[in-house]
Amino acid sequence: MIFSIPRLLTIGLLASVIPAHSIGRMERFRTVVTTDMEQDDLASLVRYILYTNELDTEGIIYTSSKYHWAGDGKGTKFFLPNREYNTSQTSWRWTGTRMIEDILLKAYAEIYPNLRVHDSAYPTAKDLLSKVKIGNIVFEGEMDKDTDGSNLIKSLLLDDDRRTLYLQAWGGTNTIARALKSISDQYSHTKQWRQLQTSISRKAVILASSFQDQTYVDYIAPNWPGLRVEDFATAYNTWGFNCNKGQGNVRALPKAHEYFTGAWIKANIQIGPLGRLYRSWLDGQHTPGDQLDVFGNYTLASAPGTWCKPLGPYDFLSEGDNVAFNPLLTTGLQDPSNPALGGWGGRSKLNSSAPELWRLVASETAANGSEVRGWTTDRWIAAASNEFAARMQWGLKSRYSGGNHAPEVRIVNGGKVKARAGQTVKLAARVSDPDRDAVTVSWWQYLEEGTYPGEVAVGGYNRNGASVKVPADARSGQTISVIVQATDDGEFPLTRYDRVIITVK
Ligand SMILES: *[C@@H]1O[C@H](CO)[C@@H](O)[C@H](O)[C@H]1NC(C)=O
Ligand SMILES: *[C@@H]1O[C@H](CO)[C@@H](O)[C@H](O)[C@H]1NC(C)=O
Ligand SMILES: *[C@@H]1O[C@H](CO)[C@@H](O)[C@H](O)[C@H]1NC(C)=O
Ligand SMILES: *[C@@H]1O[C@H](CO)[C@@H](O)[C@H](O)[C@H]1NC(C)=O
Numbered sequence: 224m225i226f227s228i229p230r231l232l233t234i235g236l237l238a239s240v241i242p243a244h245s246i247g248r249m250e251r252f253r254t255v256v257t258t259d260m261e262q263d264d265l266a267s268l269v270r271y272i273l274y275t276n277e278l279d280t281e282g283i284i285y286t287s288s289k290y291h292w293a294g295d296g297k298g299t300k301f302f303l304p305n306r307e308y309n310t311s312q313t314s315w316r317w318t319g320t321r322m323i324e325d326i327l328l329k330a331y332a333e334i335y336p337n338l339r340v341h342d343s344a345y346p347t348a349k350d351l352l353s354k355v356k357i358g359n360i361v362f363e364g365e366m367d368k369d370t371d372g373s374n375l376i377k378s379l380l381l382d383d384d385r386r387t388l389y390l391q392a393w394g395g396t397n398t399i400a401r402a403l404k405s406i407s408d409q410y411s412h413t414k415q416w417r418q419l420q421t422s423i424s425r426k427a428v429i430l431a432s433s434f435q436d437q438t439y440v441d442y443i444a445p446n447w448p449g450l451r452v453e454d455f456a457t458a459y460n461t462w463g464f465n466c467n468k469g470q471g472n473v474r475a476l477p478k479a480h481e482y483f484t485g486a487w488i489k490a491n492i493q494i495g496p497l498g499r500l501y502r503s504w505l506d507g508q509h510t511p512g513d514q515l516d517v518f519g520n521y522t523l524a525s526a527p528g529t530w531c532k533p534l535g536p537y538d539f540l541s542e543g544d545n546v547a548f549n550p551l552l553t554t555g556l557q558d559p560s561n562p563a564l565g566g567w568g569g570r571s572k573l574n575s576s577a578p579e580l581w582r583l584v585a586s587e588t589a590a591n592g593s594e595v596r597g598w599t600t601d602r603w604i605a606a607a608s609n610e611f612a613a614r615m616q617w618g619l620k621s622r623y624s625g626g627n628h629a630p631e632v633r634i635v636n637g638g639k640v641k642a643r644a645g646q647t648v649k650l651a652a653r654v655s656d657p658d659r660d661a662v663t664v665s666w667w668q669y670l671e672e673g674t675y676p677g678e679v680a681v682g683g684y685n686r687n688g689a690s691v692k693v694p695a696d697a698r699s700g701q702t703i704s705v706i707v708q709a710t711d712d713g714e715f716p717l718t719r720y721d722r723v724i725i726t727v728k
Contacts, residue, residue, distance in 0.1 A: 248279055249386070251277060251278055251279040251553075252278055252279065252386070252387070252389055252551045252553075252559060253278075253279045253281055253379075253384065253386045253387065253388050253389065254278055254279065254280060254281065254388070254389040254390070254391060254548070254551060255280075255281050255282035255283075255284060255375070255376060255379065255388065255389070255390050255391065256268075256271065256280070256282065256283045256284065256391045256393060256547075256548075257282075257284045257285075257286040257358060257372070257390070257391060257392050257393060257394060257395075257396075257398050257399060258283070258284070258285065258286065258323075258393040258394055258544065259285075259286060259287060259288040259290060259291040259393065259394025259395065259435070260285060260291065260318045260319075260322050260323070260394075260510075261288075261290060261291060261316075261318070261394075261510070261513065261516075262502045262508075262510045262513070262516050262518065262540075262541075263464070263502065263540070263541040263542055263543045263544060264393050264394070264544050265322065265326075265327065265500060265502065265510070266500075266501050266502045266540070266541065266542045267393065267542050267543070267544035267545045267548075268283075268323070268327055269327070269497055269498065269500050269501045270542065270545050270611055271545070271548055272327065272331050272351075272497070273338075273497075273611070273614035273615065273617070273618070274548070274552060274614070275345060275346055275351065276338070276342040276344040276345045276346075277344070277552065277553050278548070278551055279386075280346065280351065280354055281354060281375075281379055281388070282354050282355075282356060282372070282375045282376065282379070283323055283351065283354050283355045283356075284355075284356045284357070284358040284372035284375065284376070284398055285320050285323070285356070285357050285358055285360055285372065286358040286359060286360060286372065286392075286394045286395055286397060286398040287359060287360045287361065287362065287363055287364075287365060287394060287395055287397060287436070288363065288394035288395040288435035288436055289303070289306055289363045289364075289395070289435050289436050290307065290315070290316060290394075290435065291315060291316045291317055291318065291394065291513070292314060292315050292317060292360060292361065292362050292363050292365070293314050293317045293320075293360040293361055294312075294313045294314030294315075294317065294361065294362070295361050295362075298313050299313065300312065300313055301313070301315075301362045301363070303363060306363075307515065315363075316512065316513045316514065316515055316516075317360075317512050317513075318510050318511065318512040318513050319511070319512055320357050320360070322510075323355050324352060324355055326500060327497075327500065328348045328351055328352050328355075329348075330496040330497040330499075330500055331348050331351070331497060332347075332348035333496040333497075334495060334496055334497050334617075334618030334619070335347065335348055336621070337617060337618050337619060337620055337621050338617050338618055340617075340620070340621060340622065340623055341617040341620075341623060341626050341628065342617075354375075356370075356371040356372040356375050357370060357371050357372055358370050358371070358372025358373055358376075358397075358398030358401070359372065359373060359395075359397045359398045359401050363395065363397075363436050363437075364395060364397050364436035364437050364438050364441075365397055366397045366398075366400045366401040366404060366438055366442065368401075369401065369405050370398065370401065372398045373398050373399075373401035373402040373405060374402070374405075375402075376390065376398065376399060376402035377402040377405050377406055380402060380403075380406060380423050380426060380427055381406065381423075385426075387426060387427075387428055387559070387560070388426055388427050388428070389428050389430055389551060389559065390427055390428065390429045390430065391429075391430045391431075391432075391544075391547040391548055392429060392430070392431040392432060392434075392435070392547065393432050393543075393544035393547055394435050394436075395434075395435045395436030395438060396429060396431060396434065396435075396436065396438045396439045396443060397436050397438045399429060399438075399443070400438040400439070400442045400443050403423075403427075403442075403443065403446070403447055403450075404442065404446075406419075406423065407420075407446065420447070420449075421449065423447075423450070424447055424449035424450040424451075425449070427450055427451075428450075428451045428452075428453065428559070429443070429450065429451070429452040429453065430453050430455065430547040430548070430550060430551075431452060431453065431454050431455065431547065432455055432456070432543055432544045432546050432547045433454060433455070433456035433459070434454065434456075439452065443578070444578040444580070445578070447578070448577040448578040448579065449577065449578075449579060450578075450579065451562075451579045451581065452578065452579065452580050452581070453550070453562055453571055453580075453581040453582070454574075454580065454581070454582045454583075455546035455547060455568065455569070455583055456582075456583075457569065457582065457583035457584070457585055457597075457599075457600075458546035458549075458568070458569050458583055458600045459543055459546070460596065460597035460600065460601070461474075461475065461597055461600040461601050461604065462541070462542050462543055462545055462546055462600070463541055463543045464531050464540070464541040464543065465483065465504075465534060465538065465539045465540060465541060466530075466531035466532055466534075467531075467532040467533060467534050468532075471534065471535075472484060472485075472534045472535060472538045472539070474539055475601050475604045476595075476598075476601050476602075476604070478605070479601065479604035479605050479608070482539075482604055482605065482608035483538065483539035484535075484537075484538060484539075485503065485504065485534075485535050485536050485537030485538045486537070487608075488501075488503050488537050488538070488539060489503070489536075489537040491612040491615065491715070492611065492612060492615060493506065493537065494615060494619070495615065495618055495619045496618075497615070497618055498615050498618075502518065502519075502540050502541070503536075503537040503538060503539060503540050504518060504524075504533050504534045504535065504536060504537060504538040504539075504540050505518070505519060505520070505521050505524065505533055505535070505536045505537070506519050506536070506537055507519050507520070517529060518531075518533070518540050521533060546568065546569075546600075548568075549566075549567045549568035549569075549600075549607070550562070550566060550567070550568030550569075551568075552566075552567055552568075554566070554567060554606075554629075554718070554719055554720055555632065555633075555719045555720040555721045555722070556706070556720040556722065558722075562581045563672075564672055564704075564722070565587075565599060565669060565671065565672055566603070567600075567603045567606070567607050568600070569583040569584070569599040569600040570583065570584055570587065570599050570671060570672070571583050571584065572584055583599060583600070584599050584671070585597075585599075586598060586599070587599045587602070587671055588670055588671065589602075606710075606717075606718040609715040609716050609717060609718075610629070610715070610717055610718075612715040613626065613627045613628075613713065613714075613715035613717055616714075616715065624658075627658060627660070627711065627713030627714055627715055627716075627717055628656075628657045628658050628713075628717070629656075629657075629711070629717040629718070629719050630654060630655065630656040630657075630660065630662045630709045630710070630711045630717065630718075630719050631653075631654070631655050631656070631657075631709075631719060632652050632653070632654050632662075632664070632707055632708075632709035632719050632720065632721050633652060633653050633721050634650055634651070634652050634707055634721045634722070634723050635651050635652065635653050636649075636650060636651055637650070637721065637722070637723035638723075639724075639726070640723055640724070640725045640726070641725070641726050641727075641728045642693045642725055642726075642727065642728060643693065643727070643728045644693055644694065644695050644696065644697040644698070644699075644727055645692075645693060645694075645695045646692075646693050647690050647691065647692050647693070648690065648691045648692075648693065648725055649684060649688060649689070649690050649691075650666070650688060650689045650690070650691065650705065650707070650723060651687060651688045652664060652687045652688070652689075652707045652709070652721065653687070654687050654709050656711050658711070658713060660711035660712050660713050661711070661712045662709050662710065662711050662712075663709070663710050663711075663712070664686065664687055664707060664708070664709050665707070665708050666681050666683065666689035666705060666706070666707050666708070667681055667705070667706055667708070668681050668691075668703065668704065668705055668706075669704040669705070669706050669722070670704075672702075672704035672722075672724070673701070673702045673703040673704040673724070674700075674701045674702045675694070675697050675698075675701040675702060675703050675727065677694060677696075679691060679692065679693070679694060679703050679705075680692045681705055689705070689707070691703065691705055691725060693725065693727060697727045698727060699727055699728060700726070700727060701726075701727045702724050702725065702726050702727070703724070703725045703727075704722060704723075704724050704725075705722070705723050705724075705725065706720055706721070706722050707720065707721050707722075707723075708720050
């Protein structure tokens with residue numbers, strides 16, 4: 224089978240120009256963002272909102288966390304040990320419930336007419352505004368009452384849309400926990416409960432930017448053990464707070480340092496109505512309500528006792544919460560139905576099956592063969608950063624030709640490929656680019672995604688084809704993962720991928 228197909232398929236780089244097309248709504252990943260609106264959440268939302276053309280955003284919900292809670296407005300004092308405060312408080316670093324509506328979505332509305340030129344699937348600011356709700360915000364871990372936010376999540380979990388509902392936790396998991404508890408309170412005494420709990424546990428996936436309150440451990444894990452939860456704390460190596468530890472700004476790998484420097488961020492990200500909301504070191508910005516947001520001011524940020532020392536002006540500060548949606552971006556690589564596959568969000572391993580918890584791997588094997596900590600997310604920095612910059616340009620360019628748009632790449636004889644040990648598998652890809660850019664195609668083995676433990680030779684056989692020699696010592700049932708990667712030559716080069724998993728017969 225495999226050998227007969229490639230003849231049909233050697234398609235020239237520029238042969239077919241496919242007009243940019245939008246993904247139909249029902250094919251998009253369905254998701255809810257819950258956020259404590261720290262300044263790094265705002266920065267993450269700046270990135271997120273540029274991807275709303277590809278995701279079905281069902282909610283953007285304020286929630287509390289151990290770092291941010293609103294208080295009850297009656298002066299009730301609250302205290303938990305080992306927090307940033309050491310006496311009881313009436314609220315903590317709370318940044319309010321208007322920033323998304325009054326700041327982020329207003330900026331989005333300004334650039335929306337331009338974004339639409341580049342993809343008509345972008346939702347209107349009004350549409351997104353209708354998804355903004357206030358969840359459980361009163362204290363850390365508060366899940367005492369139903370809120371607009373928890374009710375929205377509850378209704379999405381109970382509706383008849385069969386798609387997976389990806390619930391992102393950028394702060395605490397408390398609003399999500401409240402929604403689950405409310406469902407349990409209402410239905411656990413009914414006959415259908417077992418079936419309902421099973422179907423909700425299959426429908427929901429929690430993507431957590433670490434656990435920022437106790438509600439996962441205390442409520443979700445013991446009561447919803449079949450609900451898949453993924454913890455992305457390891458990705459902070461790449462995207463979390465970038466503090467000066469005496470070596471200067473050395474975030475990411477040497478080849479990708481540039482994307483974390485002030486020069487690059489100031490020129491390419493902190494531009495235009497939306498980009499200027501992004502946050503970087505010493506950029507003069509401050510979030511009202513958060514007394515520990517001193518990152519914009521050198522005097523305050525370098526004062527004795529601050530936990531994160533400043534880097535240079537506009538250097539990368541933190542965008543800790545994109546870790547929760549990177550797995551959902553549609554580059555051809557990420558497959559959120561299977562966290563064991565890698566991609567811009569990193570590759571995860573099952574940590575425990577009941578409760579079902581996945582965590583990112585700590586390291587992966589770099590091209591030179593050494594195990595590198597954080598490589599599972601660091602390896603995609605150039606591609607992810609260029610795409611962020613290209614999308615920021617969409618918001619500024621009123622003509623389609625003024626922006627760069629991603630190429631498309633598909634392995635045409637992929638799917639379920641089976642081959643014997645020693646056999647050579649020929650693969651072919653169809654490649655196109657909506658801007659008629661030249662596209663560079665490369666093929667490589669994603670070593671850790673396969674169960675065959677060794678390196679496999681992946682060679683090119685023509686411009687868009689590759690031959691993969693299944694090693695003679697490969698055993699029946701082992702798998703080899705091969706990625707094709709296509710990068711255009713636009714101002715901010717854009718990359719798309721496809722994958723084939725070869726199973727040894
Ligand atoms: C309380 O916390 C502050 C920092 O938030 C610290 O400066 C201070 O020393 C602490 N006080 C006590 C009594 O631990
Ligand atoms: C930084 O903070 C200091 C101390 O509060 C203040 O005096 C100064 O004006 C601030 N600098 C800027 C540029 O806002
Ligand atoms: C689960 O995660 C914890 C924390 O990262 C780690 O110490 C432990 O080894 C993991 N267990 C498994 C089975 O992966
Ligand atoms: C191998 O490559 C990684 C990633 O580029 C790098 O961090 C590491 O220092 C390299 N190791 C050696 C021994 O060259």
